[in-house]
Amino acid sequence: MMAILSLATALGLFMSTVSAHLKVLKMGTTVDGTTLPVRGWNSWGLQAAGYIEAFDEVHVRAQCDQMYSTLQGKYSLCGLDSGWSRDGGDENGIIQYDEKKFDLPNFANHIHSKGGLLGVYVVPGPFVSDYNKTIKGTDTKIRDICNHEYGFVRCALNYDHPDTQNWFNSNAAQFAAWGVDYIKLDFITPGSPEHGDVDLVADSSREVIGWHKAIQKSGRKITLQVSWKLDRSKKYFDIWRANADSMRVDQDVNNYANKTPLVKWTDVQRDINNYRDWAVTALSFYDVARIHPNMDMMFVANGPEISGLNEDQRKTIFYHWIGASAELNLGSDLTKMDAFGIALLTHPGLLSAASFTGRYPMQPRNPSSGGNASKQLQAWISGPAPSGELIVVLANYGRDEGTGGYGTDFTGTQTVTAGWRDLGVKVEGRYRCIDVYSGENVGLRSGFSARLASYQSVMYRCSKGR
Numbered sequence: 001m002m003a004i005l006s007l008a009t010a011l012g013l014f015m016s017t018v019s020a021h022l023k024v025l026k027m028g029t030t031v032d033g034t035t036l037p038v039r040g041w042n043s044w045g046l047q048a049a050g051y052i053e054a055f056d057e058v059h060v061r062a063q064c065d066q067m068y069s070t071l072q073g074k075y076s077l078c079g080l081d082s083g084w085s086r087d088g089g090d091e092n093g094i095i096q097y098d099e100k101k102f103d104l105p106n107f108a109n110h111i112h113s114k115g116g117l118l119g120v121y122v123v124p125g126p127f128v129s130d131y132n133k134t135i136k137g138t139d140t141k142i143r144d145i146c147n148h149e150y151g152f153v154r155c156a157l158n159y160d161h162p163d164t165q166n167w168f169n170s171n172a173a174q175f176a177a178w179g180v181d182y183i184k185l186d187f188i189t190p191g192s193p194e195h196g197d198v199d200l201v202a203d204s205s206r207e208v209i210g211w212h213k214a215i216q217k218s219g220r221k222i223t224l225q226v227s228w229k230l231d232r233s234k235k236y237f238d239i240w241r242a243n244a245d246s247m248r249v250d251q252d253v254n255n256y257a258n259k260t261p262l263v264k265w266t267d268v269q270r271d272i273n274n275y276r277d278w279a280v281t282a283l284s285f286y287d288v289a290r291i292h293p294n295m296d297m298m299f300v301a302n303g304p305e306i307s308g309l310n311e312d313q314r315k316t317i318f319y320h321w322i323g324a325s326a327e328l329n330l331g332s333d334l335t336k337m338d339a340f341g342i343a344l345l346t347h348p349g350l351l352s353a354a355s356f357t358g359r360y361p362m363q364p365r366n367p368s369s370g371g372n373a374s375k376q377l378q379a380w381i382s383g384p385a386p387s388g389e390l391i392v393v394l395a396n397y398g399r400d401e402g403t404g405g406y407g408t409d410f411t412g413t414q415t416v417t418a419g420w421r422d423l424g425v426k427v428e429g430r431y432r433c434i435d436v437y438s439g440e441n442v443g444l445r446s447g448f449s450a451r452l453a454s455y456q457s458v459m460y461r462c463s464k465g466r
């Protein structure tokens with residue numbers, strides 16, 4: 001990959017200035033007061049592929065311990081997906097861990113001793129088998145707060161009942177007592193569109209409000225992620241960002257294959273296109289987004305025989321997940337990371353870029369037009385921050401496999417060029433840019449141009465001065 005440099009003629013003659021002609025996408029703080037998103041690992045990719053030998057404490061611990069040691073503490077979340085809890089709650093209908101698989105409080109202690117965070121997974125509502133149990137601290141039976149059964153042998157809640165909030169509160173208090181740090185709240189609607197034969201209610205957005213209130217009442221800092229492919233209309237976007245820290249932008253990106261490969265490129269194309277739409281939508285509604293877009297898992301830690309990805313694809317995924325406000329969630333087999341994966345995931349320049357994009361998520365600015373439609377040859381910009389600092393990503397996603405949203409199929413190496421004007425930024429004077437991966441100084445430019453083979457990307461980081 002050769003970057004074509006074009007030095008500005010005025011190098012050094014002007015004071016350095018950068019002005020944004022675009023609206024900068026800013027993250028700000030989420031509703032629980034945090035800025036940077038949680039990074040880590042989630043079990044679903046390996047579970048869904050039938051790859052993990054067993055979904056239990058021994059096997060999850062092996063993954064997470066490897067993450068803490070090999071990735072040098074840079075990834076904290078050990079996230080349990082579906083299957084950690086048993087069917088039916090305790091005597092108050094409070095969700096319980098499956099004792100045959102996990103001793104959750106002990107596991108939480110172990111994770112915390114490594115400096116990590118423990119995540120659990122829930123879907124809406126109590127179990128219908130708990131209908132005759134009494135909600136903790138009340139005289140109300142679970143059946144009194146339920147409208148009817150839906151798909152997961154659980155009930156669709158009556159959110160208007162005065163004791164419904166107490167059911168959420170009792171669960172969040174239990175999770176807090178165990179030491180849970182993160183909740184993935186799945187199958188929320190509107191969203192979760194392709195749910196097959198799961199009979200979801202049309203609108204469970206008040207479930208998110210209920211969990212958020214309950215988490216606040218629990219007194220423990222617990223991050224709330226809502227899933228999946230949440231509705232992005234203004235009405236619901238407002239609800240997600242007022243109650244959760246992150247929202248899934250796409251459906252599952254993992255491949256439901258028999259073990260390997262863990263992901264397909266066509267699903268990555270779809271995911272990136274959904275992020276593009278998320279960014280454009282967030283910009284159209286808000287000055288400050290206040291909720292992280294979650295792109296689901298990255299399968300970048302393993303070589304091609306497990307991941308199905310070559311090194312260019314692994315870099316492109318990592319750059320895009322970093323650009324998308326850097327909720328870096330791994331799905332790989334962390335006991336089988338290769339040297340390339342470890343180097344990528346611990347790359348100091350890329351992780352430093354992630355702390356910038358966590359505050360300034362990237363937005364699409366198309367080469368030669370500055371537009372925001374999906375393109376095979378795409379440019380993105382993160383920032384500029386008030387300091388003038390910014391990050392640019394150029395990409396060639398390869399042939400559209402039907403999900404990329406761009407419909408073109410240039411094959412072979414392409415030149416991707418984005419001038420400052422395309423990127424929506426005016427730059428004068430001394431400006432220093434580096435290729436983040438190689439660290440190579442690419443100097444002051446009139447913009448960016450790179451020769452990119454299919455699936456290749458490049459990330460530049462620029463700041464004022466030398």
Ligand SMILES: *[C@@H]1O[C@H](CO)[C@@H](O)[C@H](O)[C@H]1NC(C)=O
Nearest residue numbers: 127128129130131132133143
């Ligand atoms: C709840 O109690 C009623 C009345 O005793 C009984 O008919 C019903 O089967 C019970 N439901 C459950 C889920 O235990």
Ligand SMILES: *[C@@H]1O[C@H](CO)[C@@H](O)[C@H](O)[C@H]1NC(C)=O
Nearest residue numbers: 279280281283284371372373
């Ligand atoms: C995206 O592009 C459309 C069509 O050109 C434009 O109307 C819209 O304002 C753009 N949105 C953002 C956030 O730039």
